[in-house]
Amino acid sequence: MHSNSKETNVYWGEVVTPFFQNRKFYLAATEKGLCRVLWPSESLDDLQAWVNKMIPDANLEEGQHKVAEYVQQIKDYLHGKRKTFSLPLDMRGTAFRIKVWNALQQIPHGETRSYADIADAIGNSKALRAVGTANGANPIPIVVPCHRVIGKNKTLTGFGGGLENKKRLLNLEGYDDYIDKGHLRYQF
Known part of the structure; x- marks a missing residue:
């Protein structure tokens, strides 16, 4: 063989x-x-x-x-001892998703962006739902910080790791300026 x-x-x-x-x-x-x-x-x-x-x-x-x-x-x-990662990544996904995941890595520790912000960052302001889908399909959570994306209205929205983990990750970074509820339908 x-x-x-x-x-x-x-x-x-x-x-x-x-x-x-x-x-x-x-x-x-x-x-x-x-x-x-x-x-x-x-x-x-x-x-x-x-x-x-x-x-x-x-x-x-x-x-x-x-x-x-x-x-x-x-x-x-x-453990709160590191704010950035210095690891090589082997991202597996479509070109669009990898573009979104690269944009996520530009969100500083302790800050958030909306889906609209990410869509603008990748030069496709109309791709809100596709950005949301790519964010949800992120294969490298925590390191590629999809938890730093919240709704434009400051709601947590959905999260593959569960909203409780999203809150805990944001709180770990000292960020708590969100509305503590998720939506079945995303508020981009």
Whole structure:
């Protein structure tokens, strides 16, 4: 059995931190960089399904030693010791989504932007819903700070990691100028 394409290895490791009540969560990286951060509510099966979809030729294998720096920087952030990340990223998504995720990384620690702000930042002011969808599909939450996007009316809106985690991440950064409610329909 041989393949024409070079195999990719995706290494996973686990993170345990008091921020999430010591519930473990997983992250994964390729040789290029961090590609996925899961929430404590997600499992290794969820990671495998994501890898199968986004990096179909990849082998997923335990590699705590390979992801040690990623784990440490995320722990430092969640302990309030780090405000920015200096990690290589291997973002997997459409060109549009990657543009949105790059814009998210420009939002400073402790600040927020609206979906409209992100749409303007990527030069597509009419793409509010697409920005919301891309934000929700962010495979590298926390490091790519999708939690820093709130509704134009200052409501928290939805969040893949749950609104409670969104509030906690914003509060960790010293930001609390939001209206504590989410919407089934986004207020962009």
